[in-house]
Amino acid sequence: xxxxxxxxxxxxxxxxxxxxxxxxxxxxxxxxxxxxxxxxxxxxxxxxxxxxxxxxxxxxxxxxxxxxxxxxxxxxxxxxxxxxxxxxxxxxxxxxxxxxxxxxxxxxxxxxxxxxxxxxxxxxxxxxxxxxxxxxxxxxxxxxxxxxxxxxxxxxxxxxxxxxxxxxxxxxxxxxxxxxxxxxxxxxxxxxxxxxxxxxxxxxxxxxxxxxxxxxxxxxxxxxxxxxxxxxxxxxxxxxxxxxxxxxxxxxxxxxxxxxxxxxxxxxxxxxxxxxxxxxxxxxxxxxxxxxxxxxxxxxxxxxxxxxxxxxxxxxxxxxxxxxxxxxxxxxxxxxxxxxxxxxxxxxxxxxxxxxxxxxxxxxxxxxxxxxxxxxxxxxxxxxxxxxxxxxxxxxxxxxxxxxxxxxxxx
Numbered sequence: 001x002x003x004x005x006x007x008x009x010x011x012x013x014x015x016x017x018x019x020x021x022x023x024x025x026x027x028x029x030x031x032x033x034x035x036x037x038x039x040x041x042x043x044x045x046x047x048x049x050x051x052x053x054x055x056x057x058x059x060x061x062x063x064x065x066x067x068x069x070x071x072x073x074x075x076x077x078x079x080x081x082x083x084x085x086x087x088x089x090x091x092x093x094x095x096x097x098x099x100x101x102x103x104x105x106x107x108x109x110x111x112x113x114x115x116x117x118x119x120x121x122x123x124x125x126x127x128x129x130x131x132x133x134x135x136x137x138x139x140x141x142x143x144x145x146x147x148x149x150x151x152x153x154x155x156x157x158x159x160x161x162x163x164x165x166x167x168x169x170x171x172x173x174x175x176x177x178x179x180x181x182x183x184x185x186x187x188x189x190x191x192x193x194x195x196x197x198x199x200x201x202x203x204x205x206x207x208x209x210x211x212x213x214x215x216x217x218x219x220x221x222x223x224x225x226x227x228x229x230x231x232x233x234x235x236x237x238x239x240x241x242x243x244x245x246x247x248x249x250x251x252x253x254x255x256x257x258x259x260x261x262x263x264x265x266x267x268x269x270x271x272x273x274x275x276x277x278x279x280x281x282x283x284x285x286x287x288x289x290x291x292x293x294x295x296x297x298x299x300x301x302x303x304x305x306x307x308x309x310x311x312x313x314x315x316x317x318x319x320x321x322x323x324x325x326x327x328x329x330x331x332x333x334x335x336x337x338x339x340x341x342x343x344x345x346x347x348x349x350x351x352x353x354x355x356x357x358x359x360x361x362x363x364x365x366x367x368x369x370x371x372x373x374x375x376x377x378x379x380x381x382x383x384x385x386x387x388x389x390x391x392x393x394x395x396x397x398x399x400x401x402x403x404x405x406x407x408x409x410x411x
Contacts, residue, residue, distance in 0.1 A: 057116025
């Protein structure tokens with residue numbers, strides 16, 4: 001099959017005008033100007049998309065489809081701890097069927113906005129078998145043991161067993177100790193052990209809010225008081241920043257430190273960093289993948305995301321939508337525009353890389369996803385194109401929904 005479009009944004013250089021992509025099975029086999037591709041693959045079915053821009057399917061590197069049903073249910077709160085109380089109250093009203101419907105609706109919405117791959121955190125891995133996956137999905141089991149740290153081993157073992165039974169054969173997955181304030185050191189250790197054994201990725205929330213900084217560095221603040229009130233041991237508070245604490249947790253086992261690579265971690269948020277944190281990252285040569293969610297960031301009124309400082313350290317930075325408990329929709333186009341407003345000096349093509357090339361690298365799929373290149377998987381989307389002198393600017397401005405999508409070679 002040959003797909004022709006007015007513009008093909010390969011993410012390997014300038015867009016190709018009057019471009020085409022040849023597909024065989026689920027792989028791209030040729031890319032170039034339409035006359036040349038057509039001649040090299042004569043006799044193949046041609047799908048002419050007309051006045052469209054063809055680009056790689058978008059990759060959402062951090063979301064919680066469990067909470068699609070919470071859109072608009074929680075107004076911004078006075079404190080992050082108050083928001084946790086509010087979402088816990090909403091979650092207490094939900095049944096397993098509610099979560100199934102929420103995840104299903106979330107997949108449909110993400111797809112409408114051009115997402116072909118999602119890194120989705122779920123607290124219910126046992127439900128995965130009941131969900132038809134319309135797009136490429138990395139499942140991460142979100143784990144919390146704040147009320148009973150003695151369950152760390154049990155929780156990880158259950159997640160591994162649940163995914164082993166529930167997910168489709170070969171479907172990628174990972175583990176997600178929720179955050180330093182809700183997951184014990186033993187839970188992080190056990191997740192790293194499980195990831196090493198299963199050769200899977202890890203993700204966590206880190207340094208998200210000012211209150212998390214106050215809790216760990218200063219031993220005070222609303223989050224500190226809330227966690228203390230529910231029985232969390234606070235022995236690790238009042239000593240280090242969240243990042244320093246996380247690095248201490250990871251360094252606690254020589255065997256784990258040698259066995260695991262920082263590049264296996266997708267770190268969500270990383271908003272609150274001190275100068276000493278940046279020095280620590282530089283000295284330790286830590287190179288995590290970082291996922292920023294601009295609109296959720298704005299909802300919480302976090303401090304400015306330290307994009308330039310993290311980029312200067314060589315960290316790979318992606319975008320994600322987070323959950324609809326703190327966002328209005330699952331559009332990565334809207335996420336890119338929000339990022340552009342906060343970082344206007346970054347060119348549109350580099351912003352598009354954050355939901356294609358960079359996100360593929362974070363999922364260890366840099367040789368399969370995120371570009372339109374021979375040998376890569378045929379995950380493609382198209383949007384209207386007017387022939388703007390700057391097609392990347394036009395792509396970022398697209399409101400959605402998309403007109404056309406191909407996932408794994410299937411339209």
